[in-house]
Amino acid sequence: MNIITVSRLVGSYGDDIASKVAEKMGLEFVGRTGLHELAMSCDLEYREACTLYETEHGPGFFERLFFDRPSHKSLFEALTYEQAGRGNVVMVGRGAQIVLHDLPGVFCVGVIASRVNRVQRIMQKLGIPLEEAEYYVDKYDAERITLIKTVFDKDPTDLMLYNLLINTDHYTAENAADVIVHAIGKMDKRPDGDQLVETLKNMALAKRIEALVRRKLTSAVAGNVEISAEPGGVIRISGRIREKADRARVEKIAAEYSGVTQVVNELKVTDLTFRV
Template sequence: MAIITISRQMGTGAYAMARELAKKLKYTLIDGPKIAELAHNYGLSGEILERVDEKPPAYITAEDRLQAANLSTMELILLDCARKGNVILYGRGAQYLLEGMRNVLRVRFIAPFDERVENFAEREWIDPDLARELIRKSDHQRGGFIHFYFDKDWQNPLEYDLVFNTSHLSKSAMVDSIVAAAKDQKLKDAEAEATALLDDIILRKRVEAELLKSGKIESLHFKIESLDGEICLSGHVHTEQEREQAVKIAAKVKGVSLVEDDLQVVNYKPHKE
């Protein structure tokens, strides 16, 4: 069956539905706790996850690049889980990580702001004013993460297959609708081609993470493409040494059989005001 991704606004009750959906489909829910459980296998601590999870990265300083590398590594957890199949990827821009895959069912939960505030305040036993502030911050942070990292608008309905307003339907009706959609034959027919595409996405993400972690590339102003184990690097670097290092690092990544070097050296010095 389909891989399911869930995008949600805080206070919609999406998490409870994701758990119920996983139970009905016998899927594994890849959420915050599950990512934290798997993180040590990828060299990520709980502190690192807290720092990068659904927060926009920057690429200016060495520390920024390390944060971006950690984010890429966290995304590898999602991708590796997706490769095993029968999963629900909860948040973290998973719908964009799996872009181009036709066996992915992309779901979003929304609700009016005031209703979300009321639901969240009641669930967490907190003051409504605090709930209002937390939800505003959550919307801003998650929307900013998607915009910065994927250059997408998370509110665009065309990015999803199913969008549910949780104030209008019962939880059981929404869950049953998603279960039915996940069993659609069109999604199943796309599984074979999706596996090969996912392998390419995973390899590309591994190369990206290694380049960021290396500390030898000042800025990733280039594109990484992957096809059947072959990596193509195109765009520009600042020095010949960076070009050589980028090719060398990419070639050492497990699964890479060939690196095509289309990088151009463009001398650049930051303007000092």
């Protein structure tokens, strides 16, 4: 089973390369619309907000919508795990290389190119003058770094996030895809596919419950609540919360979620109420 993430700089041919890798390996390509459509189909609140954002601002505001609230971030992580759990996928952008980084067998690719070449490519692709292309590239670079740092507290330029970093200054998209396919074929220590699917399924369940808890109790109340899932539908709740009543509410939300068979509540109550 292959799970590949592709992170790219604008103008680096990253999307084309990811598509070609999927085609060459017979994998499903999951780009902007794939995750977007899945999110729209599974969460009513998100769907309504997403429709409003698209109507007023256009699809480019997709990321802002997801990360305006921690509950949306948890939902995004759940969707990423679910997409990956289907197996044999190439996932592009959206911080998937960070969400899936620590999982064995996930191959994370970073696609880069020099600013000069990226500006030239954007000029040709969009038919815009040099100054506009430079602004376009610099704006996207800055927004990408800010988004990843804000949401995941990670630096997307950290080389340790990637199994392979490829510079397309001297590669066509086709040749770069060939290099990636070859590198994936040389991977060792491939995990058991069934075990990886089960792990991803548990992680997705945990993040869906975490998203629901943060939405119902608000992030101010449940921002330090962490949910993990174990085989057989066992949910473990850890972290801190201020009120005993909220501790019980978190447990109730988790216990009522479909597929949950047992809840282990290890939440610590910090009760900082001051009495005079």
